[in-house]
Amino acid sequence: MVITRKIELHLVHTGLSDEEYDQQWKFLHSINDNLYRAANRLVNQLYLNDEIDILLRYNNKEYMELRKQLAKKNLDKPVRAELKEKEKLVLEEIKAHRSAIFQRPYASVAYSMVTSQNEANIMTKILDVLKQDVLSHYSTNAKEVARGERSISNYRYGMPIPFAFDRTEKASICIYEENKKYFLKWYNNLRFELSFGRDRSNNQLVVQRCLGISNDGAKYKACNSSIQMVRKNGSTRLFLLLCVDVPKEINKHIKGKVVGIDLGLNVPIYAAVNDGPERKSIGSREAFLDQRASFQRRFRSLQKLQMTKGGHGRLHKLEPLERVREAERNWVKNQNHLFSKEVVEFAKKVEAEIIQMERLKNFGRDDNEEIKEDKKYVVRNWSYFELQSMIEYKAKRAGIIVQYVNPAYTSQTCSECGQKGIRDNIHFKCLNPECNCFGKDIHADYNGARNIAKSKEIVKD
Ligand SMILES: [Zn+2]
Numbered sequence: 001m002v003i004t005r006k007i008e009l010h011l012v013h014t015g016l017s018d019e020e021y022d023q024q025w026k027f028l029h030s031i032n033d034n035l036y037r038a039a040n041r042l043v044n045q046l047y048l049n050d051e052i053d054i055l056l057r058y059n060n061k062e063y064m065e066l067r068k069q070l071a072k073k074n075l076d077k078p079v080r081a082e083l084k085e086k087e088k089l090v091l092e093e094i095k096a097h098r099s100a101i102f103q104r105p106y107a108s109v110a111y112s113m114v115t116s117q118n119e120a121n122i123m124t125k126i127l128d129v130l131k132q133d134v135l136s137h138y139s140t141n142a143k144e145v146a147r148g149e150r151s152i153s154n155y156r157y158g159m160p161i162p163f164a165f166d167r168t169e170k171a172s173i174c175i176y177e178e179n180k181k182y183f184l185k186w187y188n189n190l191r192f193e194l195s196f197g198r199d200r201s202n203n204q205l206v207v208q209r210c211l212g213i214s215n216d217g218a219k220y221k222a223c224n225s226s227i228q229m230v231r232k233n234g235s236t237r238l239f240l241l242l243c244v245d246v247p248k249e250i251n252k253h254i255k256g257k258v259v260g261i262d263l264g265l266n267v268p269i270y271a272a273v274n275d276g277p278e279r280k281s282i283g284s285r286e287a288f289l290d291q292r293a294s295f296q297r298r299f300r301s302l303q304k305l306q307m308t309k310g311g312h313g314r315l316h317k318l319e320p321l322e323r324v325r326e327a328e329r330n331w332v333k334n335q336n337h338l339f340s341k342e343v344v345e346f347a348k349k350v351e352a353e354i355i356q357m358e359r360l361k362n363f364g365r366d367d368n369e370e371i372k373e374d375k376k377y378v379v380r381n382w383s384y385f386e387l388q389s390m391i392e393y394k395a396k397r398a399g400i401i402v403q404y405v406n407p408a409y410t411s412q413t414c415s416e417c418g419q420k421g422i423r424d425n426i427h428f429k430c431l432n433p434e435c436n437c438f439g440k441d442i443h444a445d446y447n448g449a450r451n452i453a454k455s456k457e458i459v460k461d
Contacts, residue, residue, distance in 0.1 A: 001246050001397060005203045006458055009184065009192035009227065009238040023188050028238075031161055032229045034122055035130065039155035042134045047152045050142065052102075056094050063090045110268070123187055129224055130161040141165060160241050161189070162227030175207060175222065182207055184240060186227075194240065200334070206244055221245040248399050253353040260412070260453025261343060261357045262445050263384060263393070269339055271346050272415075272449035278350045279446050282342045295328045332383050340390035347400050354454050355395050358407035359459045406457040415442075415450035423447075 013021050058061050066087045070080070092286075110455035122130075137153060144150045163186070166173040175194070182194040182204070196204045208214035223243040230237045243451045252383050258274040268283035302321050347355050392402045414428070416420045421428055428447040430437040 001248065002188040003244050005201065005205050005206050005242045005244065007207075007240045007242060008195040008197065009240050011196055011238065012183070012193055014205040024188065025236075027188055027190070028161075028227075028229065029236075031122055031126065032158065035161055036155040036157050036159045038122060038127065039130055039134055039159065042131060043138055043152050043155070046135070046138050047145070050146070053094075053098070054146075054321050056098055060090065060094055063087070063094065066090060076142060095435055125407045126161060126163060127188065129164050132224075133162050148352075150428055158229065158231075159293060160228040162224060162226045164224045167220055177208075177212065177213065186278050192227075192240070203242075206242070210244060214236075220247070225297070235306075246397065248397065252351050252353045253399070255353055257350065257352045258354045258356055258453045259343075259347045259350065259352040260449045260451065260455070261355060262449035262452055263358065263387075267445060269343065270443075270445035270449040272351065272446050272453055273350055274450065274453035275352070279449070280342070281445065282339050282346075286333075291331065292423065293329075295324060298324050306380040332385065336383065336390050340387060340394050343391050344394040344400065347395065348398055350399060354401045354403055355391065355406050356372075356455060356458075357391070358410065358452060393401055403453040405452055407452075408457075410451040410455070411444065411448045413451060415447045415454060 003022050011021070011024060014283070016024070036444050066083055069075075070083050070087065075083070076409065129311055134153075141150060145152055163173060165171075165175075171185070173181060177183075182196060184192040186192065205214055209216075209218045209220040212219050221244065223245050226241045227244045228239045228241055230239065254277075261273065262270045262272075267281040270279070272279040300319070302324060306310065341407060343355070395402050409420075411423060411428075412420055414430040414432065414435060414437055416437045417430065417432050419430065419435065420434040421430045421432075423429065423444050426444055427429060427441040428444045429439075429441065432438055
């Protein structure tokens, strides 16, 4: 699986004269100014070549006749095979015709066209990577383009500058570590220092793993990456878009072992398995409500301030409000990261093959589209789409399958015998005298999670 990390870069000035440093900036700007034009030329050329093929075919009477016959239904198998054979021959003829007019394979034409007009002296090494990128992107979309469902890609000024790491001994293009700082060595002796900022997404660890120097010993492989220049208010910021190939963890799985995740009433998340006693509650409702209340207090006091001193300078007072909202969103996101990590770690520990969650669509709603009483708190207060998608990609990385189940009845039926029971906020009671659970107080969230783990009602959409 390939992931991309965005890391700010600072062009290193140390060891360079001011003039050399300016020269390096000029070099970067000249690439940036011309790269998108090269990309557009390449993609246009590829498209034109495909269109010429179509043109040649449609001008060939024999070919068109064959297509017409092949389009008929109820053709006998041998007849169809014969027609197909003829079509193959005609296509070869067309191809020969084509190469009589255009002697060189078109990808190479497009390429030399760009290099010959390489007025900005975009280095051939960068052009090589650009060509690969444009080609692979073009061929991914070629079918849709041919059907007229989309038009060809348009590259814009400021597109990331692609490059490949040098894997030879001399490693002229590489990331390296020096005195606990990380640098990118690039073309034309450019050197950038990687700046991780607050590093919420652990980018430094990713870089360490690429270098094989992380404490956990994990090894990632850095793939073709790019540098993006962002001009804003007269200054230019540089970012490394580091693409990393993350190996799938190899985990032991017990076939048919399923972890069910209930987005619960008493705790934010409850996890249980389909065939055993393992269970785990994740997060605390109190902590969540406290944090939430504190955000709301901050919010209200700011709002009050805004009301009392209306008019003049109101815009200035909106900013702190937006900042509180932002802080709250970040907090939720951070919690989701922690929760999803715990969910996947639990699944790994019990060696589960599958994680099951309730389907998002109509989440927490009953058949009448009303939000069910027991889900009101989570639906109103949490970003569950985000949480579920985080669980999904973290599970995928660990080689665990994620499935969604129909949420109906998960809280009202007994996870032991499948009969309907009764529940209050905290407990579930089975009413079936034959059942092992009869007369016991079962944790309601545990019961729900186990029902989800056991559910066979998998929903695909
Ligand atoms: Zn029961």
